[in-house]
Amino acid sequence: MHEVGPIEARWRTSSYSSGNGQCVEIAFLHGVVATRDSKNPDGPTLAFPVPVWAAFVASVTEGEMPCG
Template sequence: MGVETAGPDLSSAMWRKSSRSGPNCDNCVEIAFVTPAIAIRDSKDPDGPALILAPDGWSAFLAGTKNGEFDL
């Protein structure tokens, strides 16, 4: 049987969208820095699940995004 660990408390997280999203973005990704992790969620579903990344994972995600690894 696996051991479950509690993730960071997101109830008081300060979520933000990219400044490139524009003021009326209804289909955006939001992030929150919740020490020691970074949380990512869909702005259309703020009460839904959030992806939690460790700092190294966040750095790898940003590098991959900048390098076009996720382009279609």
């Protein structure tokens, strides 16, 4: 498993985010997409291989996985 270092990560939120702190942030690192809760930036992160993340995003975009 790849340890996500706080200095190397460039975290970002979706442009659809309302800025109320209720967001998931992502960072692209070394072939993985790291995710974290924007309310707890020093908390745990989850990291997914890029192909797995891309499949997840495609599922949501195509309506196969409802959000919200």
